Amino acid sequence: MTLLSPIPQNSAVNPVFSPPLATEVALSMTNLSFVYPDGTEVLRQLHLSLQAGERVGVLGPNGAGKTTFFKLLCGLLRPTQGAVTLFDQSVAFGRFRSDLGFVFQNPDDQLFSASVWEDIAFGPQNMGLSAEQVEERVAMAMALTGTQSLAQRMPHHLSGGEKRMVAIATIVAMQPSLIIYDEPSANLDLRARRRLIQYLLHSEETFLVASHDLEMILEVCDRVVLLNNGHIVVDGDPSEIMQDRALMESHGLEVPYSLAGRELKSGG
């Protein structure tokens, strides 16, 4: 676990983020800062690098800036300072990239067509794929997310859990190399949450996931970063970070139940 203090303006990138040789950097950013037009300062000089294949959880209290951070990574917001690079290409503000998928915090922001099938087909169609390829992509995305039976339903008539999996299918159909999930388990019942966790465990893409569902993060991520007060406070192993009670509580979080048990046992 690496506790990170705010990085001074002129410092070089923290060596902890140097990618090992012979691995592909999926996502990197330097000096990423963001202030909303009304003056709300959300992120201050973030430095972060993700290797291809990493599954990274983003923790932080309400208002820490997780969603803002994700929108910057996707080019939905323009950084006030700094830049984001995805697979060696700069992320440009407002420019769609099919190799990067963003599953919104609210599925209603993602679903807009008259049927689930059309919503899932929208991405592949806009990538210029043939009708046959679109059919294949939709079938693949539905099979992966378990949404086949919903194909002809109206998205806005679905339950919260059904909408969530369809929203994920609309992204999976584009086969992005990196997927960003913003609070994907929010409002899911136990069975739908378990299906989501199984899906994430078996997914092959690099992903970033923000969630207050710390047990889910523990199950699906191999690295976490904790965001608060505009900075990445800590970056490292999920269970090591999440069982640090003082650290968690000082950032408005709790040690997850499964780790609190372990902590008691190790303490005798």
Ligand SMILES: Nc1ncnc2c1ncn2[C@@H]1O[C@H](COP(=O)(O)OP(=O)(O)OP(=O)(O)O)[C@@H](O)[C@H]1O
């Ligand atoms: N359009 C906006 N204009 C001004 N301030 C905003 C805007 N959108 C968000 N903010 C502020 O930016 C800060 C970070 O918000 P953000 O939604 O990124 O947090 P979050 O970590 O995703 O929180 P949550 O856990 O509640 O989803 C908050 O203080 C929020 O009030």
Ligand SMILES: [Mg+2]
């Ligand atoms: Mg959010």
